[in-house]
Amino acid sequence: NAGVTQTPKFRVLKTGQSMTLLCAQDMNHEYMYWYRQDPGMGLRLIHYSVGEGTTAKGEVPDGYNVSRLKKQNFLLGLESAAPSQTSVYFCASSYKGQKYEQYFGPGTRLTVT
Amino acid sequence: GEDVEQSLFLSVREGDSSVINCTYTDSSSTYLYWYKQEPGAGLQLLTYIFSNMDMKQDQRLTVLLNKKDKHLSLRIADTQTGDSAIYFCAEKRRRGSTLGRLYFGRGTQLTVWP
Numbered sequence: 252n253a254g255v256t257q258t259p260k261f262r263v264l265k266t267g268q269s270m271t272l273l274c275a276q277d278m279n280h281e282y283m284y285w286y287r288q289d290p291g292m293g294l295r296l297i298h299y300s301v302g303e304g305t306t307a308k309g310e311v312p313d314g315y316n317v318s319r320l321k322k323q324n325f326l327l328g329l330e331s332a333a334p335s336q337t338s339v340y341f342c343a344s345s346y347k348g349q350k351y352e353q354y355f356g357p358g359t360r361l362t363v364t
Numbered sequence: 365g366e367d368v369e370q371s372l373f374l375s376v377r378e379g380d381s382s383v384i385n386c387t388y389t390d391s392s393s394t395y396l397y398w399y400k401q402e403p404g405a406g407l408q409l410l411t412y413i414f415s416n417m418d419m420k421q422d423q424r425l426t427v428l429l430n431k432k433d434k435h436l437s438l439r440i441a442d443t444q445t446g447d448s449a450i451y452f453c454a455e456k457r458r459r460g461s462t463l464g465r466l467y468f469g470r471g472t473q474l475t476v477w478p
Contacts, residue, residue: 255406291372293454293467294468296465341407343407349394349395349458352412356406357405357406
């Protein structure tokens, strides 16, 4: 099993450009999540999905959109990147239910200039 | 994540024990987790404890939970240089949500000196 994978690993964008981050998991997990991590901060939830075709907002959703067209993939889109979106983005997935832990991908480091 | 509090830095000598502390906010939290993050890597689950337990031991790791004070600690025995990393405390809150979202602390940077 590859677990949770993320592409790309690094990206530099100019302000106003758009991009999509891809997260894929091969563990048949129902739940998927996108977090961002900023220096000296814990992870903050951007958006999440409890199943194929469903998405919901987390703590810091503004400026991002997501889609879950297939169970194994969760896409995070930035329509018009801003310097405040410079961050490390982590995807995670888990089985449905309280007792299951989240598995994290290796992260995407995004810089917006 | 700012409601989960952790000290930001801890330095210990190799071979000593490390204790990382965390306070959380929601008494309805069901599970509490410790994640480890090495430089340039994602988060790796180290251990977790269910809210009806007060202690869990797993090899060199001991987790203590004080529900009355909402205090969680992670003790690493015989700390090694390979334990140097950022350690995140996280609580899974149930209140108002069936999802059980994770709320993270800011992380404690553990530095182990040889």
